[in-house]
Amino acid sequence: MNPDNIDIVLVHTTHSGNIGGVARAMKNMGLTRLTLVAPQGYPAPEATWRAASAADVMENARVVDTLEEAIADCQFVVGTSARERRIPWPVQDARRCAERIAEHSNSERVAILFGREDRGLLNEELQRCNLHCHIPTHEGYQSLNLAMAVQIVAYECRMMQLEDRTDLPEDAEWDTPFATADDMTRFFVHLEETLVDIEFLNPQAPRQLMRRLKRLYNRVRLDEMELNILRGILTETQKTAGRHSD
């Protein structure tokens, strides 16, 4: 994916605050090319305020009079659309659209169109698109805020860009190595001794106690430092019990 080949195109935006929100949503996800088609009441303080630290994206936006001009040099045009259309068009959800956008952007100029706050893109505008993008909102409330719609599509593009990375497990960047099976065996011996010392475990009637504790500590995968802390607690507990029995 090449983000420099991807244009976000806002068509006839009426609430200029949303333009700021869109700029921020884009920059958060690594997109920077914004085109405004005949925005109403723009520029405006509200837009600058909502752009926060993405004011640069907004200031660098291209402002044009017509959609035709906005997408003139684009080879792959995607139109976002919430409504059902009378004429069927190739349509995919935001995730699959992002795949297509990522692929095309490697070698082509791509535009993603977002329509008016109240009516979205008109049929005439949607018909200029290679693909329609559907964001699967809940049937109870379909109307997405403009900046939110951009956020979701930009997020999916970002995820696509990151997907090259092999999936990382949740503890990929742990600070300490995980304990070995050998360490764990010694820990469980120590734990069992200590539980006998404090008379919590009766060796004559052990029930399922150690089994449950082994399941717990093996499930969590202790790291070496955690293991040391637990061993330290056991040692201190044994000392306490020992002083008592002396």
Next chain:
Amino acid sequence: MNPDNIDIVLVHTTHSGNIGGVARAMKNMGLTRLTLVAPQGYPAPEATWRAASAADVMENARVVDTLEEAIADCQFVVGTSARERRIPWPVQDARRCAERIAEHSNSERVAILFGREDRGLLNEELQRCNLHCHIPTHEGYQSLNLAMAVQIVAYECRMMQLEDRTDLPEDAEWDTPFATADDMTRFFVHLEETLVDIEFLNPQAPRQLMRRLKRLYNRVRLDEMELNILRGILTETQKTAGRHSD
């Protein structure tokens, strides 16, 4: 996935307009349970305006004084976090978090925490979580608007619901319910007291001991029986220490 088991929890929100934006983002994706922990300057006209047709979600929000109260009955707690932490915690991106949330919500109460606009969740709050959620923003601009962050996580939950995946989590057929956040709070108090009693923990120089232990036991998600065993061990250890000090 059962959306009725998923709470969005906003912790100390300072711009009340964002609460309206969150309500709308949630309803667009089929989530309706909102909890506000000590929101500032709320209710406010700005919130109502931004909620648009999701005013019902906002009006039905639960407002509580503390995070503890908000998550008391939750069995799976996810905290969203942008910043790097000194102690790593189990962390996954929003997509994988949504998988886990979807799975757990089938039978358990789930909370997803979002922090303050300026500082996010504090370390103490993040330590109450079973899992941290990372939204992979671009390194050039990491600071996501609060409602945008909720939008992305809610969208991923919605996608998960639509995928109708039948994969079962590794603990789908566990024999005992998992402990609630309230249970865990009491356990950590008991654990800390005991470590002081056996003189393993010096309250004057606690170092990072409790933080590491909280990470460990939140990571594993104790079930109720395991929690009872550990509480029993602590009680027995305290008795042993008490006999000694008499």
